Amino acid sequence: QLQLVESGGGLVQPGGSLRLSCAASGSPFSIYTMNWYRQAPGKQRELVAAITSSRSTKFADSVKGRFTISRDNAKNTAYLQMNSLKLEDTAVYYCNAYYSQVSDYWGQGTQVTVSS
Numbered sequence: 001q002l003q004l005v006e007s008g009g010g011l012v013q014p015g016g017s018l019r020l021s022c023a024a025s026g027s028p029f030s031i032y033t034m035n036w037y038r039q040a041p042g043k044q045r046e047l048v049a050a051i052t053s054s055r056s057t058k059f060a061d062s063v064k065g066r067f068t069i070s071r072d073n074a075k076n077t078a079y080l081q082m083n084s085l086k087l088e089d090t091a092v093y094y095c096n097a098y099y100s101q102v103s104d105y106w107g108q109g110t111q112v113t114v115s116s
Contacts (some may be wrong), residue, residue, distance in 0.1 A: 002026040002105040006095045009110030012085055016114070022095030022107055023071040033098045034071055034078035038091035045094070046068075049080060062088075087116045 008020040022034065022066040033052045039045040049059045057069050068081045078095060095107040 002029070002032070002097050002103070003109035004095045004097060004105055006093065006107040006110040009093060009112045011113045011115060013083060013116055014087060014114055016085050017081070017083045018085065018112060020082070020093055020095075020110060022078040022110075024076045024078070024082075024097060027103070029076040029097075031099055032103070034069070035088040035096040035098060036069060036078075036080045037094045037096055038089075039090040039094070039109075040088075043091075048093070051078065082112070085112075088115050090114045 003025045005023045006020060008018060010018060012018050031053050031100060033050060035050045036048045037045050038048050047060060048063055049057065049067055051057045051069045051071050071078045072100045082089065090113050092109040092111050094109045097105045
């Protein structure tokens with residue numbers, strides 16, 4: 001089993017930056033694909049970025065060129081670097097670790113608010 005704890009959310013002005021962290025404990029971290037999802041009020045949860053165990057990455061079109069995802073397997077931590085933040089990036093951001101249907105874990109979420 002894997003436990004995930006997100007941190008790094010907060011209030012930032014448009015154009016600003018934040019770095020979210022997802023610290024994992026439990027099962028071997030390196031085998032998991034690490035995903036960042038977000039959910040804005042009244043909207044469905046959407047996949048923002050993902051990084052596989054082999055470090056392949058993918059991003060939602062809405063964040064390409066602004067967000068980067070990385071992982072440090074030695075620290076059991078995944079990161080989401082968010083630059084050039086926009087008002088529409090406001091959401092609760094969730095970390096997800098996926099290996100299989102029975103090895104699929106979520107963090108508690110961290111609020112990101114972009115506002116002037």
